[in-house]
Each structure stands twice: as C-alpha cells, then as structure tokens.
Amino acid sequence: MSEAVSAGDGPEGYPGVGRVLVVVPTYNEADNVRLIVGRVRAAVPQVDVLIADDNSPDGTGAVADELAGADGQVFVLHRPGKQGLGAAYVAGFSWAKERGYDAVVEMDADGSHAPEQLPQLLDAARSADVVIGSRWVPGGEVLNWPRHRWLVSQCGNLYTRLALGMPVRDATGGYRVYRLPVLDKIDYGSVSSQGYSFQVELTWRAYREGFRIVEVPITFAEREQGASKMSAAIVREALWRVTVWGLRARRDAVTGAGRRDRDAASSARWP
Template identity: 60%
Template sequence: MSTFDPVLGRAVMVMPTYNEADNIGWIVGRLRAAQPGVDVLIVDDGSPDGTGRIADELAAADDGIHVLHRTEKAGLGAAYLHGFRWALDAGYDVIGEMDADGSHQPEELHLLLEALHDADLVIGSRWVPGGSVLNWPLRREALSRGGNAYVRLLLGIKVRDATAGFRLFRRTTLEKINIDSVQSTGYVFQTDMVTRALNAGLTVSEVPIQFIERVRGHSKMSGAVAAESMRRVTAWGIQERRAQLRRAWERARTPQ
C-alpha cells in the first residue's frame, strides 16, 4: 500500500457489492489498471451468487485489493460506513466510493483525484456542464434531475448531483462530519453525506463524468427506494426550515 500522491497520500476506493459476480473482476481490473496506486476495498453483503468468493480470489492475487464480508444486505449506506471505518482504521488519507457495475468509469477517476487537491469532497457529477448519462431512458433521467432539484430546493444546497455515488473524501472530511452519527443506510446516504460536509463548512466540488448504465446484472434501484429517499429528504428540509424560522425569531427578539 504505497503512497500514490505526495500531497494526497494513500487512497482506497470502497466498492459495495451484492450479486455482482458478472462485474466485479472486470471493474476491479479496470480500476487497478487505470490507477495502480489506488487500493480497492470490496464490501460484500453476503451475495449468494459467489461475488464474495471472486473478491477473495482477486485479493489473494493482488495485495492492493481487500475484502470485507458482511452477513446481511443492510443497505448501501451501511456498507459504505463499514468500509469507511475500515479505511480510516487502516490509515488511508483519501477514501472513495464507486459502483461495482461499471456505471462509474475508473478511467475518469483521475479527474476526481485532481480536483481533490482543492476540495474536501469531490463528486463525479452527471448534471454539471460536461457531465452526461449513457443508455438511460428519458424517464429515469427526468427522475434523477428532478430528485436533485428537489434536494437543492428543500435543503438549500447548490450541489447539482447530491445523489451521485462516484466521489472522493479526504479522511479529515469523514472525521469532521463524524460518520458514527450517520444513520442513513439506503441510497439517501449520499445526500446525507453531502449535506453534512456543507454544514461543516467544508469545500464540495463537482467534476463532470459520463455515467454509463450497467450492461450486466440488475440494478438495485427501485421506485420504493427512490420514494424512501425523497421522504427522508422532505423530513430534513422541514427540519431545516423550522430551524431557520427559529433562528430568525431569536434574532428578531434580541435587542440590537
């Protein structure tokens, strides 16, 4: 585990998996080829299709690959939090996220790494100028764009792609936002982490990427998952508006 960047330090990409036997070897191979100085942590949620076994074989052949086996499918956020804690304990300076299905291109990771020199959290964004999606139906694109617009409106943030899952954190960012207090376990975890970073006064940058719809296996996203995320965001938005009103009321009552 060598230092790949004299400024950023040691880096690892955390990659949650559930039934990704068709993709895991292919995507990890691309990642190690594109960024051989960046380690990989596969967090498998007890996949019944043999993903965990394949991950172990990859790790046995490459000391830059590591595997955590979880006994249940407890949600994307829970898998990431487990991986983040492991990476912090292992002393990594840069801790990233990416999907195992090929939708995030390892060949674009250098864009995020370069941007991290001037940021605390970098997001590979589909919805900033230059970003794009490939092979998505219009309905799904509208749902993602609309969901992110809703997040910006309710939470009062400017991030264009708060739901994106291709990102890099500095270890100091994860330490400052106190990941042990994070309770989001599903896909809303991504929005939660962005909001916490902004609320902590940290710098969040977005760089354009091309997101490619998976060609093998099945997406874990569903209408129910999206609806649950929006319910959580709505609750956070209401809490924030109440807090703003309370602060305004207290200022109004304070003698000048």
C-alpha cells in the same frame, strides 16, 4: 475479511491527496467485480481497493478473495448479509479510518462509474474536501438510460437543491471522493439513510459544516450485466428524507433568528 498484506504496503499514495482507498460495495456482482477491480488497478495503480461484500449468494465474495490473494492492494470486507449500500460504505469508511487512509472513494461495482475518470476526481481532491463525479454539470452525461430514469434523477436533484438550498447539481451521485477529516466531522456512523438519500445526507452534512464540495463531470453508463438495485422505495425514501431535512433547516433558521433577536434586545436593555 481477507488481507493478503497490511493495507497500504503498496505505493505511497496519490500525489497531493495521499493514501486512497476505493470502496466497492457488492451484492451479487460476480460477473462485474473482477472487471471493475482490474480497471481501477490499471487506471490508478497508486490506490488500494476494498471490496465490501454483503454475503452475495452468487459467489461474489469468493471472486473477491481470489482477487485479494493475487494483488496486495486489493482487500475484502465480508459482511454477514444484505444490509444496504449505505451500511456498506459506512463499514468501508471505518475500515479506511482504522488503517490511516487520507481519502476514500465511493464507486459502484457494475461499471457505471468509469475508473478511467478517477484521476480527474482525485486531482480535484487536492484542493477540495468532497469531490462528486457529476452527471448534471456541463460536460457530464448519462448513457443508455430510459427516459423515466433520466427524469427521476433530474427532478430529484432539482427538488433537493430547492428544498435544502444546497448548490450541488448531482447530490444523489454515487461516484465520490471524501477526505477522511470530512467523514469524521460529519459523524458518518450515525447516517442511517440508504440509496439516493445516503448520498444526499452525506452531501448535506458536509455542506452544513462548510466543507468545500466540487463537482467534476463524468460519463455515467447504465450497467450491462446484472440487475439494477434501484427501486421505487429508494426514490420515496430519498424524497421523504429531503423534505424532512429541508423543513427542519427552515425551522432552525427561524428559531435561530428569533433567538438572536431576543438576545440583541436583551443586550440593548441591559448594557
């Protein structure tokens, strides 16, 4: 891990939100990481950036170290190997918690999440617990996606809403802001999901705990450089996990209602 200066030695934070850390997971993103970090620092100078690199064989870690050496608000978390997006974010969340940040941003390294739209998400975080940069609310859009990717995302999010009864239109979206108390409450360290299902599981836990979730429209652009990490296995994992969570929630609702009925009957018989 490279830390040129102590985290947070830069500006005081984003107005109304506090100290913000943007976590950017990387694996073979040497062509993109310099550009995305530069855009973040130009768009929102108040935030710090943590590059969480999974020992990329293409030299991404070395590029990240160079960026951190030149900018006291950029840091690097070198991880031992490719462990997945969810594990990278969990490590980034813990890094932020240990250093007293108030909010954490999830952002892809490939440029699909525009740093120039981060101020809108942070503004929404002044009165929300979780902010999702949403492709599927009015004003949101997706650029340069093939038809099958569009259908997979739309249908997956529809299924998630129906299975979980959760009124979030882009539960799989990966451009987010979390307040640190939310992450503590939902026990983020116990989340083992990856890919789409990691994002859904965090949303589901926050929703069940009663946190205020707000969706802000964003423009999502497909990466121009490097290979997409999306796969059929990631989609299958998400569908399977959402189904299990939905069935479990229905079971808990039924057993909970039955228990309340029994308690009410017992109280009526034995005042």
